[in-house]
Amino acid sequence: xxxxxxxxxxxxxLLYTNVSATVWAQGDIDLTPSxxxxxxxxxxxxxxxxQQITIARNYLVGAxxxxxxxxxxxxxxxxxxxxxxxxxGKPVYVSDSANTATSIATGEITSRGRxxxxxxxxxxxxxxxxxxxxxxxxxxxxxxxxxxDATPAAFAAHMSAxxxxxxxxxxxxxxxxxxxxxxxxxxxxxxxxxxxxxxLAESKLDVILGGGSQYFMPLTEGSTSSTVLETAxxxxxxxxxxxxxxxxxxxxxxxxxxxxPDTMPVRLRGENGRKAESPEASWLNSIHRxxxxxxxxxxxxxxxxxxxxxxxxxxxxxxxxxxxxxxxESPGFFLMIESASIDKQSHYRKPCGSIGELEQLNEAxxxxxxxxxxxxxxxxxxxxxxxxxxQLVPIxxxxxxxxxxxxxxxxxxxxxxxxxxxxxxxxxTNNFSAExxxxxxxxxxxxxxAIGRVPTFLSQPEIFEVMRDYLRLD
Amino acid sequence: xxxxxxxxxxxxxLLYTNVSATVWAQGDIDLTPSxxxxxxxxxxxxxxxxQQITIARNYLVGAxxxxxxxxxxxxxxxxxxxxxxxxxGKPVYVSDSANTATSIATGEITSRGRxxxxxxxxxxxxxxxxxxxxxxxxxxxxxxxxxxDATPAAFAAHMSAxxxxxxxxxxxxxxxxxxxxxxxxxxxxxxxxxxxxxxLAESKLDVILGGGSQYFMPLTEGSTSSTVLETAxxxxxxxxxxxxxxxxxxxxxxxxxxxxPDTMPVRLRGENGRKAESPEASWLNSIHRxxxxxxxxxxxxxxxxxxxxxxxxxxxxxxxxxxxxxxxESPGFFLMIESASIDKQSHYRKPCGSIGELEQLNEAxxxxxxxxxxxxxxxxxxxxxxxxxxQLVPIxxxxxxxxxxxxxxxxxxxxxxxxxxxxxxxxxTNNFSAExxxxxxxxxxxxxxAIGRVPTFLSQPEIFEVMRDYLRLD
Numbered sequence: 001x002x003x004x005x006x007x008x009x010x011x012x013x014l015l016y017t018n019v020s021a022t023v024w025a026q027g028d029i030d031l032t033p034s035x036x037x038x039x040x041x042x043x044x045x046x047x048x049x050x051q052q053i054t055i056a057r058n059y060l061v062g063a064x065x066x067x068x069x070x071x072x073x074x075x076x077x078x079x080x081x082x083x084x085x086x087x088x089g090k091p092v093y094v095s096d097s098a099n100t101a102t103s104i105a106t107g108e109i110t111s112r113g114r115x116x117x118x119x120x121x122x123x124x125x126x127x128x129x130x131x132x133x134x135x136x137x138x139x140x141x142x143x144x145x146x147x148x149d150a151t152p153a154a155f156a157a158h159m160s161a162x163x164x165x166x167x168x169x170x171x172x173x174x175x176x177x178x179x180x181x182x183x184x185x186x187x188x189x190x191x192x193x194x195x196x197x198x199x200l201a202e203s204k205l206d207v208i209l210g211g212g213s214q215y216f217m218p219l220t221e222g223s224t225s226s227t228v229l230e231t232a233x234x235x236x237x238x239x240x241x242x243x244x245x246x247x248x249x250x251x252x253x254x255x256x257x258x259x260x261p262d263t264m265p266v267r268l269r270g271e272n273g274r275k276a277e278s279p280e281a282s283w284l285n286s287i288h289r290x291x292x293x294x295x296x297x298x299x300x301x302x303x304x305x306x307x308x309x310x311x312x313x314x315x316x317x318x319x320x321x322x323x324x325x326x327x328x329e330s331p332g333f334f335l336m337i338e339s340a341s342i343d344k345q346s347h348y349r350k351p352c353g354s355i356g357e358l359e360q361l362n363e364a365x366x367x368x369x370x371x372x373x374x375x376x377x378x379x380x381x382x383x384x385x386x387x388x389x390x391q392l393v394p395i396x397x398x399x400x401x402x403x404x405x406x407x408x409x410x411x412x413x414x415x416x417x418x419x420x421x422x423x424x425x426x427x428x429t430n431n432f433s434a435e436x437x438x439x440x441x442x443x444x445x446x447x448x449x450a451i452g453r454v455p456t457f458l459s460q461p462e463i464f465e466v467m468r469d470y471l472r473l474d
Numbered sequence: 475x476x477x478x479x480x481x482x483x484x485x486x487x488l489l490y491t492n493v494s495a496t497v498w499a500q501g502d503i504d505l506t507p508s509x510x511x512x513x514x515x516x517x518x519x520x521x522x523x524x525q526q527i528t529i530a531r532n533y534l535v536g537a538x539x540x541x542x543x544x545x546x547x548x549x550x551x552x553x554x555x556x557x558x559x560x561x562x563g564k565p566v567y568v569s570d571s572a573n574t575a576t577s578i579a580t581g582e583i584t585s586r587g588r589x590x591x592x593x594x595x596x597x598x599x600x601x602x603x604x605x606x607x608x609x610x611x612x613x614x615x616x617x618x619x620x621x622x623d624a625t626p627a628a629f630a631a632h633m634s635a636x637x638x639x640x641x642x643x644x645x646x647x648x649x650x651x652x653x654x655x656x657x658x659x660x661x662x663x664x665x666x667x668x669x670x671x672x673x674l675a676e677s678k679l680d681v682i683l684g685g686g687s688q689y690f691m692p693l694t695e696g697s698t699s700s701t702v703l704e705t706a707x708x709x710x711x712x713x714x715x716x717x718x719x720x721x722x723x724x725x726x727x728x729x730x731x732x733x734x735p736d737t738m739p740v741r742l743r744g745e746n747g748r749k750a751e752s753p754e755a756s757w758l759n760s761i762h763r764x765x766x767x768x769x770x771x772x773x774x775x776x777x778x779x780x781x782x783x784x785x786x787x788x789x790x791x792x793x794x795x796x797x798x799x800x801x802x803e804s805p806g807f808f809l810m811i812e813s814a815s816i817d818k819q820s821h822y823r824k825p826c827g828s829i830g831e832l833e834q835l836n837e838a839x840x841x842x843x844x845x846x847x848x849x850x851x852x853x854x855x856x857x858x859x860x861x862x863x864x865q866l867v868p869i870x871x872x873x874x875x876x877x878x879x880x881x882x883x884x885x886x887x888x889x890x891x892x893x894x895x896x897x898x899x900x901x902x903t904n905n906f907s908a909e910x911x912x913x914x915x916x917x918x919x920x921x922x923x924a925i926g927r928v929p930t931f932l933s934q935p936e937i938f939e940v941m942r943d944y945l946r947l948d
Contacts, residue, residue, distance in 0.1 A: 050914040063565040075930035090895045091537040094868040392913030394568040409883035421564045428902030432880045439866030440524040456549035
């Protein structure tokens with residue numbers, strides 16, 4: 001293995017020496033033969049903990065099968081860190097996608113809901129994408145969520161609250177009449193950076209692909225005629241809005257693709273849209289838990305989600321992004337790719353949805369690895385931002401010998417797998433309409449380039465450091 | 475690091491060449507200088523998934539801290555495999571400690587509850603310990619459970635059902651009047667191997683340390699005067715029954731230590747013995763889930779469990795086992811060490827108990843690594859057998875902006891951590907008096923010897939193969 005690695009490095013050095021000598025002579029970049037173009041492809045599976053991975057593996061390739069993820073040569077674990085929303089705040093043991101993406105993007109620990117700003121005083125943390133841009137690297141963000149959602153936002157925007165996704169959401173945000181927060185002090189009029197969609201439109205990003213067109217429809221703050229989308233076009237973004245347009249797009253310099261109003265529809269769903277349901281105990285069971293019986297939710301298959309039709313897949317978006325980011329004249333690129341709805345479908349107790357989005361992540365990984373195979377100085381990392389509610393539980397209780405009804409107090413889905421078994425998935429973190437995240441450390445995977453660069457255990461801020469060091473941004 | 479590794483190997487080779495030339499010339503063992511004594515120390519954290527590890531890390535060393543586990547240079551993931559109880563049975567996605575220990579010990583996949591026997595026809599699978607014994611290796615089992623419990627049993631016994639732990643349990647086992655199974659066909663009278671404790675007493679093991687003295691009290695089958703313990707003594711085991719006796723034991727050849735009637739008491743417990751409890755919703759909330767309020771279980775600290783007093787720690791048992799197993803005249807040893815009650819305390823919804831037993835595992839790992847530091851050809855592996863019910867959930871719900879009572883439908887413990895934060899742990903796999911296991915793949919860790927030998931993703935049967943190959947038992 002060592003020999004292979006060294007052969008690869010040697011090949012890469014030989015291949016890239018000419019390019020670096022002719023192109024990079026212009027700048028202040030290291031010209032030694034060991035410094036050709038360098039790229040980082042960071043793939044984030046939102047909420048993709050080991051429960052989610054195992055559930056998807058069992059369904060997609062069988063319990064004895066292996067996902068492409070499983071074949072990667074480097075694997076470790078990442079500790080998730082958050083603090084209270086004040087300077088020097090104490091640890092908070094369960095995170096959200098905003099503070100975790102902030103840590104990965106900036107190397108800093110912050111509080112839940114924040115987009116690359118400091119807990120307590122809202123100081124702006126520079127992101128890996130912004131630092132790379134300053135050194136001439138090209139940068140891109142791809143997500144199946146709205147591109148203004150927490151994970152992509154934290155790589156290119158700064159905001160005290162993740163909800164402030166568009167100019168109209170900077171004042172007060174309500175959900176079912178409940179006040180959710182505001183970013184009134186962060187409008188441009190107040191000297192702030194403006195909403196997340198405005199920050200993206202005015203960013204130096206070269207590629208932005210995902211959902212969230214609704215956040216680009218309002219007028220840009222201070223303008224009486226230009227929507228945020230038009231502001232992005234004026235800044236040089238070519239825009240596309242469908243898989244067909246994405247497939248036909250020429251080799252443009254900058255691309256903004258928004259394929260749905262908000263989160264993109266997912267690939268798979270439960271039979272007839274079913275999700276996890278409550279087991280139904282008989283009347284007698286309400287008298288005493290040892291009495292009566294229980295009817296578990298009926299088994300179901302996963303099926304194609306009709307709403308996914310016409311959407312570009314995550315791997316199609318990845319291929320398009322790689323095509324645009326890879327330019328001879330640049331020192332390399334940083335690309336973040338998020339499969340967002342592993343998490344979102346788990347909040348909604350929809351295991352088939354999560355499975356399909358984990359499949360999408362694996363396909364995007366295949367695209368990334370294919371690119372890396374022909375571009376050897378490409379670090380490919382795959383990780384999750386936090387763990388999630390779903391638990392793979394027994395179809396038959398460990399305690400089934402006892403003649404009493406045993407069932408989860410939460411919601412349960414029983415899925416027929418292609419290998420002919422039943423798989424039970426439990427959601428029971430709360431009684432609300434959306435589940436909670438959980439706090440377990442999450443996996444990290446890497447290609448050959450990650451070996452020796454990514455330790456077997458690290459914190460999320462250290463992922464930033466690995467990427468920064470790989471791109472030599474110090 | 476590479477240099478260190480090579481220096482270590484070189485040192486080892488120099489140190490061991492003389493020994494191997496003089497001792498191994500008797501047998502058919504490889505005499506090349508690269509083949510000195512070889513040892514495997516396998517540490518199993520029962521139920522030690524990433525939720526359990528993160529909960530323990532947060533409590534024991536803080537969210538920014540690192541457990542000794544985290545410092546190991548090799549980390550991967552292990553897929554858990556089980557099948558229905560018939561030949562060619564379909565996959566079962568959640569396992570128990572019996573079938574998983576069978577896979578690790580024998581390289582074979584079986585059904586839940588089985589001790590190193592084949593699903594469907596009860597064929598005996600040879601274990602790594604038995605194969606190693608045939609080649610002259612010394613072997614030992616250490617557990618905080620009864621040594622007849624599933625995990626240790628699967629390394630040295632063979633039985634259709636894990637419950638058949640002693641001669642009196644071979645016929646019919648009842649629990650609260652519920653028939654749990656029998657092993658009537660596996661008595662010696664029926665031509666079988668006899669109960670698990672009898673198999674251990676008559677085994678070739680050199681060290682057996684843990685709980686379970688009650689299973690050695692019945693008369694050995696067919697004897698009118700000899701208990702199983704006496705049978706063990708007659709077979710050459712020195713026996714001890716307390717930490718003091720263990721500390722004082724001479725360098726005996728074979729040692730059986732039984733320190734409690736069944737599972738050994740654990741180190742930590744919740745304040746005044748408390749465990750996870752149900753949140754208490756107000757009366758109004760029973761009318762509609764949006765109404766009323768909820769009282770979460772009161773926060774608590776973890777405290778020393780008084781019942782642990784006088785027990786040897788897992789690391790003390792490990793040190794004793796290593797002292798007895800390490801003999802110049804043997805080609806090496808195989809030692810399995812189990813921290814059993816990470817799992818058992820999680821079944822009982824006692825997070826402090828699990829935390830303390832994970833601490834014990836870390837201390838045993840320190841003992842193993844100290845041994846390996848002076849015995850370079852020692853492969854140290856740490857893994858879990860299956861994942862468990864506990865989930866680290868938010869202290870403040872992600873959805874706390876909504877003015878409705880949000881709480882888990884299961885049981886919750888809120889623990890004050892030494893770094894001054896609160897940590898919430900949820901148990902909600904079922905409504906029974908003991909939680910279910912879960913099905914996620916589990917971590918595996920290894921010392922420097924594991925690098926290049928243990929892939930980043932493997933199945934439990936492949937752990938057997940790694941150990942077999944390391945000890946050159948092919």
